[in-house]
Amino acid sequence: MKKGKFIVISGPSGVGKDTICDELVKSGIGVYSVSMTTREIRKGEVDGKDYFFVTKDVFEDKIKNNYFLEYAIYNNNYYGTPIEFVENTTNNGINVFAILEINGAINVKKIFKDAILIFIMPPSLDELEKRLRGRKLDSDEVINERLDIAKSEISSRDKYDYIVINNSVDEAVKEIISIIKK
Ligand code: 5GP
Numbered sequence: 001m002k003k004g005k006f007i008v009i010s011g012p013s014g015v016g017k018d019t020i021c022d023e024l025v026k027s028g029i030g031v032y033s034v035s036m037t038t039r040e041i042r043k044g045e046v047d048g049k050d051y052f053f054v055t056k057d058v059f060e061d062k063i064k065n066n067y068f069l070e071y072a073i074y075n076n077n078y079y080g081t082p083i084e085f086v087e088n089t090t091n092n093g094i095n096v097f098a099i100l101e102i103n104g105a106i107n108v109k110k111i112f113k114d115a116i117l118i119f120i121m122p123p124s125l126d127e128l129e130k131r132l133r134g135r136k137l138d139s140d141e142v143i144n145e146r147l148d149i150a151k152s153e154i155s156s157r158d159k160y161d162y163i164v165i166n167n168s169v170d171e172a173v174k175e176i177i178s179i180i181k182k
Contacts, residue, residue, distance in 0.1 A: 004030070004090035005180060006112050007097050010105045011120030012150030014132035016166045017099050020120065023173045029180060030095030033086055036062065039077035042137070052082075069111055072104040075145065079104065086112070095180060102153050105160070118176060119160035123167055125150070 007030065011017050025032055036052040038059050047053050054062075059078045063071060071080030081098055089096050100108070108115045122128040128150060132143050157163050162179050166172045 004094040006115040013146040033098040070104040070107040117160040
């Protein structure tokens with residue numbers, strides 16, 4: 001059986017990664033990897049669906065037990081990709097999507113050589129700031145932190161296999177589908 005692909009999506013916070021990936025999963029082309037994190041659960045999030053929410057102790061224990069394909073610290077919290085799900089699912093011929101911050105994404109390539117790394121770019125930084133403020137999820141302080149992170153993330157985009165600009169969700173989804181089918 002042909003192996004499924006592991007597709008890693010990164011891009012600045014607020015760029016529309018989640019919307020694009022939701023559409024990709026809805027299209028039936030693949031499934032989500034559910035990450036584990038130590039950050040606080042947000043309103044509307046579901047444990048086991050959006051993330052597995054755990055304490056720092058539990059997370060650090062899992063690191064020791066090689067539970068993660070990769071993990072990283074982002075905004076003072078741990079985030080990691082459980083390895084077993086990605087391996088089993090791709091071995092069964094199913095594509096898996098993971099939305100990762102940049103350090104984790106780059107680490108994936110060291111373990112999963114065939115992974116496809118895609119960086120989603122905003123049309124502009126002004127547009128990104130508008131989107132972050134518009135979704136009213138974070139305080140001004142967190143938004144400013146996220147914009148700073150965005151600027152440094154954008155400067156690493158050359159480490160990715162593909163760069164997709166999110167001018168419209170439909171176009172970005174189509175572009176990613178054609179990348180996967182290549
Ligand atoms: P948020 O707190 O907004 O859900 O996510 C913060 C950042 O962590 C985002 O850039 C998201 O893509 C990233 N992230 C989520 N899960 C993982 C993971 O398993 N590993 C890594 N390296 N980053 C992750």
